[in-house]
Amino acid sequence: MKTKQWKKAAALMSAGAMTASIFAAPLAVKADDKVTISFSFDQGVGEATQKMVDAYNESQDKVEVQTVILPQDANTVHDDFVNKLASGDTSVDVMGLDVTYISEFGSAGWLADLSDLVDPSLTEGMLTGPVEGATIDGKLVAMPWFTNSSVLFYRTDVLEDLGAEAPDTWEGWMELADKAKGVDGVEYGADFQAAQSESLVCNWVEYVWGNGGDILDENGTPVANSDNNVEATEIMKKLVDDYAPEGITTYSETESEQVFKEGKCLFIRDWSGFWSSGQDEGSKVTGKIGATTLPVGPSGEDSHTCLGGLDLVINNNVDDAHKEAAADFISYMASADTQKEMTLISSQPPVVKSVYEDADILEAIPFYSDFADIIATGKSRPQTPKYAKVSDAIQRNVHQALTGEMEVKDALDTLQSELEELTK
Structure with a gap:
C-alpha cells in the first residue's frame, strides 16, 4: 500500500x-x-x-x-x-x-x-x-x-521475512506464530479482546461461528455447549495461554491495540477502524499492516466476522x-x-x-x-429480545473459562443452563 x-x-x-x-x-x-x-x-x-x-x-x-x-x-x-x-x-x-x-x-x-x-x-x-x-x-x-465488523490484521513485514502467506485456519496461525517469535520484534502470536465485556462476546462468537457452531439455533433454542463450541472455546483458551500477552483477559480494544502498535504481536483481531488508527504517528507498524478474514476452526468451513x-x-x-x-x-x-x-x-x-x-x-x-x-462474511450476534442478559451470561462464563476459573466444558454447560432459563 x-x-x-x-x-x-x-x-x-x-x-x-x-x-x-x-x-x-x-x-x-x-x-x-x-x-x-x-x-x-x-x-x-x-x-x-x-x-x-x-x-x-x-x-x-x-x-x-x-x-x-x-x-x-x-x-x-x-x-x-x-x-x-x-x-x-x-x-x-x-x-x-x-x-x-x-x-x-x-x-x-x-x-x-x-x-x-x-x-x-x-x-x-x-x-x-x-x-x-x-x-x-x-x-x-x-x-x-x-x-x-472485525478483521484479522497482521504484520506484513513479518510474513515477508518468513516467506509465508496469511493462513486461513487457527492451526495455521499458531504454527506461524511459533516461527514468528523474535522476528521483527514479535513477542506474542495473538492479540485480541478478552476482558469481561461486550468485546469478549464479539470475539467468542467468531470462534464459535468459524468452527461450525452457534449460540441459538434457527428456532431460538440455546446450543451454547455443543461439541463445536467447546472445541472453539478450547482454541481461544489455547491462544490466551500460549500465544497472547499475559494480561489478555483484561484487554479491551485500547489495551490490545497498544501492544500491536508497539510491534510486539504477529496479529490482532480488531474492528475495521484499526487499519487507520494502527498507523497513527508513533506506531511502530505503520505501513506494515495487512488484513484478512478471520480463521476457521477444525470443525468449521466458513469464516464469519461479527457485525x-x-x-x-x-x-x-x-x-x-x-x-x-x-x-x-x-x-x-x-x-x-x-x-x-x-x-x-x-x-x-x-x-x-x-x-x-x-x-x-x-x-x-x-x-x-x-x-x-x-x-461480506458478517453475522449478527444472537437475535433475542433478552440480548442484554444473554450477553451478560456469555461474558461471565466464557471469561471464567479463559481465565481458568472453570473448565471450558463446565463453563459452557453453565452458560447453556442460564440461556435455557432466559428462553423459557
Whole structure:
C-alpha cells in the first residue's frame, strides 16, 4: 500500500471520530407546510450525520428533519429510546439504533414495519448480514444504515521475512506464530479482546461461528455447549495461554491495540477502524499492516466476522403521515449516493455493496478493497429480545473459562443452563 494512500485514508477515518456540538429539539408537527420529523442518534456519528440531514432537507420541500443528538454512550441511548417507546411517546420519529437492540425493540412492537413503507429494491443491493439482522419474524423493522465488523490484521513485514502467506485456519496461525517469535520484534502470536465485556462476546462468537457452531439455533433454542463450541472455546483458551500477552483477559480494544502498535504481536483481531488508527504517528507498524478474514476452526468451513453498526428505525407510535415522511428520509439515508458521501466524510463502513467498489472510495480508502470480502462474511450476534442478559451470561462464563476459573466444558454447560432459563 502506498504511503500517500494510507495517510489520506487515515485522515478521513480520523475525521469520522469528530463529533457534533449541535443539539436541536424537535419542532411542531408542521413548518411551512412541511412535515417535521425528529431524528435522534448518538454524538459519535454527529458531524457526518448532520451533513447528510442538511443535504436531505435541501433536496426536497416536503419533509423537514430536526436532529436530537444524545451522548455517545450505548446504555444512555438505549435507555432513552426504551423510555420513550414504551410510554407511547411520539417526540422522536426516527432513531439510530444499535444493531444488537433490533430484536428487543422489534419484538416489543415499538418499531414500524418497513415492508410497505420503503422500496424493497433498497435492501437488494445491501450486504446480507445487516439486512438479516434488521429482519424480525420475516418483517423488515429497521433500515441498515452503516455497519462494521472485525478483521484479522497482521504484520506484513513479518510474513515477508518468513516467506509465508496469511493462513486461513487457527492451526495455521499458531504454527506461524511459533516461527514468528523474535522476528521483527514479535513477542506474542495473538492479540485480541478478552476482558469481561461486550468485546469478549464479539470475539467468542467468531470462534464459535468459524468452527461450525452457534449460540441459538434457527428456532431460538440455546446450543451454547455443543461439541463445536467447546472445541472453539478450547482454541481461544489455547491462544490466551500460549500465544497472547499475559494480561489478555483484561484487554479491551485500547489495551490490545497498544501492544500491536508497539510491534510486539504477529496479529490482532480488531474492528475495521484499526487499519487507520494502527498507523497513527508513533506506531511502530505503520505501513506494515495487512488484513484478512478471520480463521476457521477444525470443525468449521466458513469464516464469519461479527457485525456492529447502527440501523435506522421508525417509532411505531407516530401517525401515518410521520411514518411516511420518516420512510422517505431513511430511504434517502440508505441510498447508494448518500452512503458514498457518508463514507467519504466519516469512513463508516457502508451497507450498500456497490460503494465498496466505487473508484472514489477506493482512492480515499484503499483498505476497502480487502475489507469488502471480509465484511461480506458478517453475522449478527444472537437475535433475542433478552440480548442484554444473554450477553451478560456469555461474558461471565466464557471469561471464567479463559481465565481458568472453570473448565471450558463446565463453563459452557453453565452458560447453556442460564440461556435455557432466559428462553423459557
